[in-house]
Amino acid sequence: MDYLVVIFATHIDGYCSTGVSPSDYTVPSEVKAAGFDICADELGSIVEGHDVKKLRFHGGVSGIARKLCTSTNDGLPKDADALRRRQELFGINKFAESESRSFWVFVWEALHDMTLMILAVCAFVSLIVGIATEGWPKGAHDGLGIVASIMLVVFVTATSDYRQSLQFKDLDKEKKKISIQVTRNGFRQKMSIYDLLPGDIVHLAIGDQVPADGLFVSGFSVLIDESSLTGESEPVMVGSETPFLLSGTKVQDGSCKMLITTVGMRTQWGKLMATLSEGGDDETPLQVKLNGVATIIGKIGLFFAVITFAVLVQGLLVRKWKDGSHVDWNAEEAMEMLEYFAIAVTIVVVAVPEGLPLAVTLSLAFAMKKMMNDKALVRHLAACETMGSATTICSDKTGTLTTNHMTVVKSCICMSVHEVGNPSKFANLKSELHDSALKLLLQSIFNNTGGEVVMSKEGKREILGTPTEAAILEFGLSLGGEFQAEREAVKLVKLEPFNSTKKRMGAIVELPGEGGRMRAHSKGASEIVLASCEKVINAKGEIVALDDSSVKFLQATIDQFAGEALRTLCLAYKEVQGGFSPNDAIPESGYTCIGIVGIKDPVRPGVKESVAVCHAAGIAVRMVTGDNINTAKAIARECGILTSDGIAIEGPVFREKSQAELLELIPKIQVMARSSPLDKHTLVKHLRTTFDDVVAVTGDGTNDAPALHEADIGLAMGIAGTEVAKESADVIILDDNFSTIVTVAKWGRSVYINIQKFVQFQLTVNVVALVVNFSSACMTGSAPLTAVQLLWVNMIMDTLGALALATEPPNNELMKRAPVGRKGHFITNVMWRNILGQSFYQFLIIWKLQASGKLMFELEGPNSDLVLNTIIFNSFVFCQVFNEISSREMESINVFRGIMNNYVFVMVLGATVAFQIIIIELLGTFANTTHLTSHQWGASVLIGFIGMPIAAILKMVPV
Ligand SMILES: Nc1ncnc2c1ncn2[C@@H]1O[C@H](COP(=O)(O)OP(=O)(O)OP(=O)(O)O)[C@@H](O)[C@H]1O
Ligand SMILES: [Ca+2]
Structure with a gap:
């Protein structure tokens, strides 16, 4: 529909006489033909320009209403044709959205990875040298292998990013579903703000956002907060003398009826929206933390890569020195050098856990989508992960704990x-x-x-x-x-x-x-x-x-x-x-x-149970309300919030307490009644700073906005909540129900734990891959895992691992442990135990294979090195496959619970195994592998499988 607006906008510009003094204003013929007496641009200039003179010229607000063929009492008439004509002439109340990015943009972005680019150069050089010396196609295999792996990585990364962006787009749409009270055809009704037309009569109340530009018709004590447009924090009085209301501003006090004059892109707000680019949430705290971890690991990887490369090159040079051929190099040796370089780069690729931020986004996005089904709309991604560590919920009473049917x-x-x-x-x-x-x-x-x-x-x-x-x-x-x-x-x-x-x-x-x-x-x-x-x-x-x-x-x-x-x-x-x-x-x-x-106002069914769940989960629940203390106490008792050792206090009393008294008092406060907006804010601030609590605050009114803002996680009510409350919140509870808040906490915890699981899995692979390649390069002068193989391993642990582990749905067990809080370490001792124990096993077994694998598998002849390396590669991958299963639980031994319900996990695992078979049996020329016998296959799988009982035993080691 947007193009319509644009077409007509330009169309009308030709006729409309803006900029001229009011008295020689002439109505464009087209507008006149439709029965109106004023055009869109003229209206725009009056309201946006706060032009009292022009307004007076047109007969004031009632004059404008007449010229717009509307009535300030009954609103627009119902006639559908007339409404359509009106829309054609004046536009619709939608804002141009920024162009959504195509899949190829994401491919292009994925290609910008430094290490991938270096690898691509390696592949290119390898291709040229290879074909020049060994001819087509034999000499191209190594190069093509790397190219294919790079393409796979890029494609998978781009697909997943692209899908995320689509999801966020849906969410953005959901966020913007705002409705407002309108009188049309004599009847009050709720309408989407997108359906508003000039001439509509809108009823604004405290906390509403002005949906379009317009004029004040009637009302009392209207104070408008224009800070979103002007940055000016002092609210502006609006009344019959200064009747101008601009879209995007908020009603801070009072209530009024307004006449819409200008909609959509013609308003200043519309223009402002068009200049803002959409989406792109800031990085969440966890992402920032993990990026830090990723950088450190990357640097360690780089260090190892350089040493590995040096050791490998030194081996080659020493060999050539002994031969006495150190001055003349043949192509094969050049290729060998190149392969060493590629391995070094790949070690960096493996070491850098690009998957970490990805896992966070994936996990958060997944949780976000699921939470939407559970009636919670996440406005800021960071909120869901923070909610997982919440230690206190400050809930308001009306509507959240009670039904709000009074x-x-x-x-x-x-x-x-x-x-x-x-x-x-x-x-x-x-x-x-x-x-x-x-x-x-x-x-x-x-x-x-x-x-x-x-x-x-x-x-x-x-x-x-x-x-x-x-x-x-x-x-x-x-x-x-x-x-x-x-x-x-x-x-x-x-x-x-x-x-x-x-x-x-x-x-x-x-x-x-x-x-x-x-x-x-x-x-x-x-x-x-x-x-x-x-x-x-x-x-x-x-x-x-x-x-x-x-x-x-x-x-x-x-x-x-x-x-x-x-x-x-x-x-x-x-x-x-x-x-x-x-x-x-x-x-x-x-x-x-x-x-x-x-x-x-009866208590909502299920609230008592939800409060009990919170208590079991170590989350304190406090009621902060504006209501009478005895009312609050009675309801708090009914919900199980107020217990015998808790304190109920009134806002005015609370305000008078000294800092020292507060220190003693605050942990015990379970009910705060007759609280002012500032009291709520003060309580939250104290809890956060003095007591280091992670605080979730719920609220619906404009009065809750300061507290919602101050909170670590602000939860606004979707039904009773005002626009101002919603805008200050991180999560919108669509059904206004306290139980939904518990669901959000549960999802938050699951996000946190899923990412922990993934990090544990990935770090294990990282450690082993680094150590194996580095140590064998040092000791034998060759790396068992080639560049292509490492890229595949990287894929398993990064993208696929994130997919498999980061999207586990929550279970009720999550709500039976204490919250992480603000100080909890992200990588816990339990995780270190699992990582180190598992890496130790994997490293040992691969080392054993390298040292005496030929003997164990009775390998002989010229092919024996290749077969052994293939077995090592295969065992290594299967170790990861089984470790992925073990990683589903960090503490409990039964890692299979609910595995069949998580079809993404099963699919990822299945696909990994299937592709591993394909690589070894069919793509050997590219991946430097060879066909394995069933005996060798069985042995590799068994080696991987043994990792599982080992993981189970590790879980019994207390930390
Ligand atoms: N429309 C009204 N007119 C007059 N007084 C009202 C009105 N609505 C509420 N009150 C009074 O104000 C008190 C509630 O104040 P306030 O709206 O600040 O509470 P709140 O913080 O939103 O409370 P809650 O936690 O119940 O949502 C009520 O106890 C009632 O006495
Ligand atoms: Ca309230």
Whole structure:
């Protein structure tokens, strides 16, 4: 679809008269023909340029809406043809994506490997010298062998890189699936931001990202964070005087309705996106660490390679010196030199564990894909590996531990406690309420709210807004209130939307008649709102002073509700004397308490079990919530988070503690209630720095963003989460479920362990290959493993090994051990034991073969060296094949568990064996091998197999 935008963009440019002063603006004929009175470029210049003059010229926001043939109340009409025409003229809300790279780019990149290039030069020289001396095709075998191996390596590397890039592309798409509330055809609906068109009416709330450029229509206290566009961190006020909203910016506070004017690539954000290149995650910490390891090993390899080469050349020179032929060289000797050089280079190739970073990516990408199926979307690759070492999870309560389906189940209106929930109980409550109190209550509920009650397309009543708001609106409806009627009865002068720092929201309404009397409504965390009350409505409907006994009664009620795990909210009002201008602040004291409601939000099924899994896995779970302490405690107890030796603390208390006190306190904190965004951040920071914990934080709201950012792994909720929270997070939990977080931890651990397994396997091969070639070069003057053979071994241990070992799915055992934490060594003692033990065996057996293999296999004649070397090569490869199986487990003896479920492993192993047979039996001329008898085959396989019981015995050695 993108090309459409471009075509029309250029098309319209010809007509549109941008840059001219507003008064001589003429509408392009094409636009006019479609019924619009303004073109896309003009709209773009107004909003992007914050051009108040032009805006005024077009009749302000309502004028623009008219010219765009839309209504600020009902949005765009449904007519599909008209929508299509609109899209043709104004474009769609998509951003040009950077071109995806083709397979050949990856081939080209794989070819850029230094060692491979040197080898290619060797092959080339070998080909020329070979053909010149021995003729075609005999002289070309060695060279062709190397060329083929290089091609194989390049091809496999490129294929795997290419496949990764495709996967990341899919993920990128998933990441960008954002929907938003839109009014079209008179109905509120959720829509993908990509379907937005100029003229659409979008509802923005705190935490949303502005999806396209547009104008503010109506709303309150809108603060926009434009830092993503301008880098300016100070938020900008948006209102009817400065109505410009730019895409890519975020709503930091307030809520509003906006009219979309400019979409897609025409917006500044679109242009910005086009200049950013896609994908390409930074390297993860593990990758960085492993790259370091790889460099060291590479250097060791280089050292050995140089010595091996020197020793081999020296052997040749000494031989020639003895012959006295050191001055004249024949081609065969030149070839020999070249082969030595090739071997030296190959030793470097083998030594450099290119597979390490690859294994990490493979493993992470695999985990990422699987996690997506398990409802976790990984935004930053590094997160999954970090999650594996997490020692603490700071979870928020609402929505993560609970279902986020809230209903009012108890109320204490006018000082009398009622259970509500079914129609008869509501009738009961209603009959007891005094008329004037009921009126006040409904006025408060329906005006002092961030939610809305609307009719859906199907004619059903729908409640919009956060779950808390929805619960209260539902409560109001059940009491016989009507949203529209209450809204029309008074005029809303100001609304201060809820935010987590204040923990309350307020509204000012103008009452009808009587010279514009004003009334303030306040709603919020019950202790806080109650503290600002001076009066209360009593059971008779009279307004009386709030005396000590009433305060005690209300506080006891709050505690009682909270003790039953209910979220409590207090509603209060105040008559505002002496007028009110919208720029004034809503009063904070002198209120009259209407009542308290208790909202039930049941704990999610399975949370208790998941918390238990975390505890078994040595991960501490803490609840950090903005809710009342007793509510939090009750729920934490229900989930198994709060235990008898744990501490529950309130944010304001926590804030006052000294550094020394915190040191003592923090490890014991299991619940932190009434926390502000900053408290959450402080706790996480302390845990990370002072206690060296690896901290995972979950959150949904904008208030959680700082903590999510600070955390080692931020997990945002996919359903309830705001865009701001999601953007600060590393992982998005698509089903908002705590159990999914445990799954992420499990995958993280499996990634970590899989990479460890792979490293163990690869280091073993490395050590043996290096030592064998080096020692025999030193002692016998020849290398048993040739360049082509080494390249094949390299392939087995690098790419194929990574594939086989890095993609093992997790098992439940993983969650029964302690987390690695921040200080754990990547290569553990267990791994060293396995590596050294196994290498020792392999080295010994190959050494034995070299020393007395001819005797053992009764080899004689001119071919005996070749046969023996083939046997050595074959045994060496089979040692790796069986060691690959042993490497599936680092500690447990049973290495076969679940092997048949991991078909990649089985396939890789099968392919390795099959190709080994082909190399030896069919490609002997290229690989410097020869046909082996069944007896010799059996012996090589047996030698490899013995590595397995040895690995098993090693696992019994305690470290
Ligand atoms: N729409 C609202 N209007 C007024 N008060 C509200 C509203 N929503 C929540 N509250 C009050 O604020 C408290 C929650 O504050 P906040 O949103 O900061 O919590 P949170 O950190 O998101 O908590 P959680 O861990 O439960 O998600 C609630 O206990 C309630 O008393
Ligand atoms: Ca929250």
